[in-house]
Amino acid sequence: MKILLSRLSLLFAMPLLLTLTGCDFSPTDPSLPQTQTAAERGWPRTLITARGPVTLAHPPARIVSTSVTLTGTLLAIDAPVIASGSTSRNSTVADEQGFFTQWSQEAKARHLKSLYITEPNAEAIAAEVPDLIVIAATGGDSALKLYDQLSAIAPTLVIDYGDKSWQQLAQLLGKATGHEADAQRRIDGFGQRVAAVKQAINLPPQPVSALVYYQDGRGVNLWTDASAQGKLLSELGFTLATLPDSVTPQTSMGKRNDIIQLSGENMASGLNGNTLLLFSADDRTVKEVSANPFLQHLDAVQQQRVYAMGPDTFRLDYYSASNMLSSIERHFGRQ
Known part of the structure; x- marks a missing residue:
């Protein structure tokens, strides 16, 4: 003191x-x-x-x-x-x-x-x-x-x-x-790098579901187009999947409008994108999602269109957003 x-x-x-x-x-x-x-x-x-x-x-x-x-x-x-x-x-x-x-x-x-x-x-x-x-x-x-x-x-x-x-x-x-x-x-x-990456990639099958996967495998947080992640994906030409009318999401986290919580039966039904992009995730998370018995029937999982955006992408700053661009280039760059 x-x-x-x-x-x-x-x-x-x-x-x-x-x-x-x-x-x-x-x-x-x-x-x-x-x-x-x-x-x-x-x-x-x-x-x-x-x-x-x-x-x-x-x-x-x-x-x-x-x-x-x-x-x-x-x-x-x-x-x-x-x-x-x-x-x-x-x-x-x-x-x-x-x-x-x-x-x-x-x-x-x-x-x-x-x-x-x-x-x-x-x-x-x-x-x-x-x-x-x-x-x-x-x-x-x-x-x-x-x-x-x-x-x-x-x-x-x-x-x-x-x-x-x-x-x-x-x-x-x-x-x-x-x-x-x-x-x-x-x-x-x-901004210049975003433009360069957009020209250097081939988009995977659209639309995509962008999500954070819970480690216990019981639910996900789905990024909306109001999220920083969703906005960056849109800049790159990606299209976010919209929830089916049959899915009623839980209340989003607090007052946030950038994330929708899905669990139980809604989890699989809400992941209706042709490609799954996993945030706050690495290759180990890809394996966990692919092995989840509630998700194995999804076309994106069966066709192995599940990709990790990096462990540092839950909250984007200049550095993690740059790493996200690198992950996208690595996964979808033209050969």
């Missing part, structure tokens, strides 16, 4: 004021001296979030992300993120530090520090002397319960990533950090 209080005293002396709300930004002040660098123009700027307006006096230089989901986008736009919360270590989706495998190497190259595993720690965050803290509004990696403590340490940006594509997050975080150009560069480069 003494450490935390000393850090707070230091941070209160910093010439950086914040009032947080959303993501609208004040235009560049024409009265600013022309001797300023490009990175400094447009500052201070006010951000609008669910917790109210926040004013940043200058581009942040020491960003702490409490959300391992948002950290990947900060890395992708070359924002100065120095430390991050993490998830369970050495899993199918995370490395020995608890960082997602799709950007694990980038995190190591940038010497990103892992602050804690899952449970947010205000003292560990304060010890990094951040000048911007990023919090997820919802999800398992949200530190929203510590908002009052963290906002006393540094400007604290609350972001809801559940209803945004990684491109929208990149633009939002680009404006918040002064890395707008880097964000646009990533978005443009990815």
Whole structure:
């Protein structure tokens, strides 16, 4: 506690004021001296979030992300993120530090520090002397319960990533950090790769069912055309299968409209695509689906048109979306 209080005293002396709300930004002040660098123009700027307006006096230089989901986008736009919360270590989706495998190497190259595993720690965050803290509004990696403590340490940006594509997050975080150009560069480069992959593949039999398969084999989550996965598939020319009228899906997860839950008899009936694309999955998952006695009668299974999109594709950031494109090229690239 003494450490935390000393850090707070230091941070209160910093010439950086914040009032947080959303993501609208004040235009560049024409009265600013022309001797300023490009990175400094447009500052201070006010951000609008669910917790109210926040004013940043200058581009942040020491960003702490409490959300391992948002950290990947900060890395992708070359924002100065120095430390991050993490998830369970050495899993199918995370490395020995608890960082997602799709950007694990980038995190190591940038010497990103892992602050804690899952449970947010205000003292560990304060010890990094951040000048911007990023919090997820919802999800398992949200530190929203510590908002009052963290906002006393540094400007604290609350972001809801559940209803945004990684491109929208990149633009939002680009404006918040002064890395707008880097964000646009990533978005443009990815768009060019999508166009190239679309020209380089032969589509499998359409339409397709895009899904996450439960490990217990009793149900699936079906991606809708409102999902980031569905939108990317559409950009590549894929068509998502629509549910038969006879299938009544369960209530989608929470208030999400990007996923439909199917279980029991609805599981097989709802997987009516001519091809099955498995997300958050590897080749082992393909074997499990193909061996499921409730799915073996499906034409896609019998014709071996079941493909894994990769273990990191449940939530798409720049890195995992790029890996998804690689999987599609590998499965459907023209010979």
